[in-house]
Amino acid sequence: MQSRRRGLTGGMLSGYGLLLLLTFLILFPVIWIIAQSFMQEAQIYRWPINFIPSPATFQNYANLFTYRPDRPDLPIARWLFNSAFVATSVTVLILTVASMAGYAFARFEFPGKTFFFYLFGASLLIPSQITFIPSFLIVRAFGWIDTYHALIWPPIAGFFGVFFLRQFFLTIPRDFEDAAIIDGCSRWGVFRHVILPLSTSAMVTLAIFTFLGAWNDFVWTLIVLNSNEMRTLTVGLTIFNGEYWSEQGIIMAGAVFTSLPIVIVFLFLQKRISESVLLAGIGGR
Amino acid sequence: MAVQTDINMSAKAQVRPRARQRMHWRKVMTPYLFLLPYMIAFLVFQAVPFVTGIALSFMRWELLERSQSFIGLQNFTDVFADDLFWQSFRNSFYFAVLTTAGVAVVALAAALALKHVTRGQTFFRVVLYLPVILSISVIGIVWGRVISNDGLINYYITRLGIPRISFLGDASLVIPSLSVVTVWWSFGFPMLIFLAALYAIPESLYEAARLDGAGNWALLRFVTLPLLRYALLLVLVTQFVGHMQVFGQAYILTNGGPGHASYPLIMYIYQTAWRYYHMGYGAAMAVLLGLFMLVIVLMQVRLIGQQEEY
Numbered sequence: 005m006q007s008r009r010r011g012l013t014g015g016m017l018s019g020y021g022l023l024l025l026l027t028f029l030i031l032f033p034v035i036w037i038i039a040q041s042f043m044q045e046a047q048i049y050r051w052p053i054n055f056i057p058s059p060a061t062f063q064n065y066a067n068l069f070t071y072r073p074d075r076p077d078l079p080i081a082r083w084l085f086n087s088a089f090v091a092t093s094v095t096v097l098i099l100t101v102a103s104m105a106g107y108a109f110a111r112f113e114f115p116g117k118t119f120f121f122y123l124f125g126a127s128l129l130i131p132s133q134i135t136f137i138p139s140f141l142i143v144r145a146f147g148w149i150d151t152y153h154a155l156i157w158p159p160i161a162g163f164f165g166v167f168f169l170r171q172f173f174l175t176i177p178r179d180f181e182d183a184a185i186i187d188g189c190s191r192w193g194v195f196r197h198v199i200l201p202l203s204t205s206a207m208v209t210l211a212i213f214t215f216l217g218a219w220n221d222f223v224w225t226l227i228v229l230n231s232n233e234m235r236t237l238t239v240g241l242t243i244f245n246g247e248y249w250s251e252q253g254i255i256m257a258g259a260v261f262t263s264l265p266i267v268i269v270f271l272f273l274q275k276r277i278s279e280s281v282l283l284a285g286i287g288g289r
Numbered sequence: 290m291a292v293q294t295d296i297n298m299s300a301k302a303q304v305r306p307r308a309r310q311r312m313h314w315r316k317v318m319t320p321y322l323f324l325l326p327y328m329i330a331f332l333v334f335q336a337v338p339f340v341t342g343i344a345l346s347f348m349r350w351e352l353l354e355r356s357q358s359f360i361g362l363q364n365f366t367d368v369f370a371d372d373l374f375w376q377s378f379r380n381s382f383y384f385a386v387l388t389t390a391g392v393a394v395v396a397l398a399a400a401l402a403l404k405h406v407t408r409g410q411t412f413f414r415v416v417l418y419l420p421v422i423l424s425i426s427v428i429g430i431v432w433g434r435v436i437s438n439d440g441l442i443n444y445y446i447t448r449l450g451i452p453r454i455s456f457l458g459d460a461s462l463v464i465p466s467l468s469v470v471t472v473w474w475s476f477g478f479p480m481l482i483f484l485a486a487l488y489a490i491p492e493s494l495y496e497a498a499r500l501d502g503a504g505n506w507a508l509l510r511f512v513t514l515p516l517l518r519y520a521l522l523l524v525l526v527t528q529f530v531g532h533m534q535v536f537g538q539a540y541i542l543t544n545g546g547p548g549h550a551s552y553p554l555i556m557y558i559y560q561t562a563w564r565y566y567h568m569g570y571g572a573a574m575a576v577l578l579g580l581f582m583l584v585i586v587l588m589q590v591r592l593i594g595q596q597e598e599y
Binding site for chain 2: 014015016018019020022023026027029030031032033034036037040052053100101102104105107108109112113114117120124127129130131132133134135136137138139140141142157158160161163166191192195216219220222223226227237238239240241242245246252255256258259262263266267270271274275277278
């Protein structure tokens with residue numbers, strides 16, 4: 005409002021200056037890496053550094069998917085599947101479990117409610133490191149080491165999703181539910197057919213953050229997985245990068261290829277992400 | 290709530306007593322049923338590990354041995370006498386302080402800039418958030434090439450006639466370098482939090498302050514920043530706790546080196562437990578780290594919460 009009246013203000017100019025600088029600092033290395041993924045190995049190492057692949061080649065991307073006996077195995081399609089499967093499962097499970105628990109806290113009065121809420125909430129203050137070693141021993145006792153189970157089930161215990169959805173459910177007017185209950189709908193029916201459909205935006209937001217978190221998880225994945233074909237993209241690529249740094253082209257192509265799906269999803273949903281942070285009032289008050 | 294269920298009950302008051310009892314029982318149980326799946330997960334993957342973790346820290350527990358024994362405070366006295374523990378702790382702390390400060394400053398500046406621009410806000414917001422969604426492995430690959438000795442930055446430095454800088458090989462530069470990488474990676478989300486908080490400040494406050502003759506800096510200092518207190522608290526706490534647990538950046542880019550100059554505490558715990566199988570000793574370090582972070586968080590909450598109310 006202010007700025008429109010005054011035209012281009014000093015604040016706006018310095019704002020654009022800063023944003024352009026940050027944009028440059030972010031895009032410059034990213035573009036360089038993308039360019040390198042289309043270069044032949046010799047050009048990647050050439051000095052002075054250059055940005056235009058000549059000749060441009062798709063060989064690095066093709067190499068990602070071809071097995072070569074002279075190089076450690078790089079089952080990138082399998083890693084992609086592992087990452088997608090694990091992240092999707094974690095997301096579905098967390099949305100299910102957290103929405104049910106969040107609903108209980110938002111709409112019911114029951115003995116122990118406050119106690120449980122603070123007990124669960126206190127877990128947000130406990131750094132996951134304290135529980136890493138014992139969690140590992142539990143997962144090992146279940147025989148889950150090197151299986152999907154080890155990655156899929158433990159994250160459900162996180163309280164953030166429950167808290168986040170409870171906060172959202174509290175903003176839904178009760179009238180909708182009361183009407184449904186008078187019509188003879190069970191609480192489960194209300195939850196399924198009234199609350200959940202009204203909560204799509206919050207659920208999508210939670211889904212995005214959960215999915216990203218699971219996709220990018222590093223330490224826990226490193227601890228509980230040990231065979232090459234069980235790895236997720238995040239861990240697999242890192243280990244490949246560490247063990248086989250002499251083929252930079254493939255590594256660059258791997259970095260670009262593995263980021264692509266998540267960047268595309270992000271671009272589709274970016275409006276939702278920032279809107280929900282704005283609306284959820286995470287930052288407000 | 291109570292009123293609504295009462296109406297509900299009286300409407301069905303004529304139902305047979307047995308059925309009514311059953312209905313009552315169902316009503317009592319319903320919330321617990323909604324809560325049950327989460328409770329089980331919490332019990333198995335939070336409560337039990339938490340208690341076991343503390344118990345482990347008082348035990349000699351080697352993964353590969355059959356017998357484990359209670360050794361009292363032995364692990365803790367060993368940890369306190371362990372130079373590597375202190376060094377890795379200092380490394381993590383130094384890293385966390387630098388990175389938290391860096392993230393807070395960049396995120397706040399970016400949010401203020403975003404609020405002031407009228408055109409292209411979406412574009413800038415998307416680009417500035419982009420690094421957040423990249424995985425640590427990609428960050429490691431990209432920045433490994435950017436700050437290596439023959440990387441992008443050193444290329445431009447040498448073209449200016451300055452000798453190359455060994456960002457990751459110099460013991461005094463390695464943690465600040467990792468910190469810069471991490472700020473690049475993670476300021477996007479705090480930026481959104483600040484932006485949300487900025488939009489929550491009523492425009493009328495600025496107008497009133499301007500009428501009183503406040504300049505831009507005064508507006509920032511006396512209107513914006515005090516009202517951003519809770520957002521700032523949230524960002525500082527979550528960032529500090531997160532960065533105190535730094536692992537991936539060091540694991541990928543430096544492997545803790547040179548020497549132990551960038552060896553973080555989590556890497557020490559990780560190697561103690563999963564390379565040398567000293568589960569008890571690792572658990573003791575984890576408990577100390579947890580306690581330390583709890584104290585820091587409570588201190589931050591008190592410090593920022595204490596300032597005058599509006």
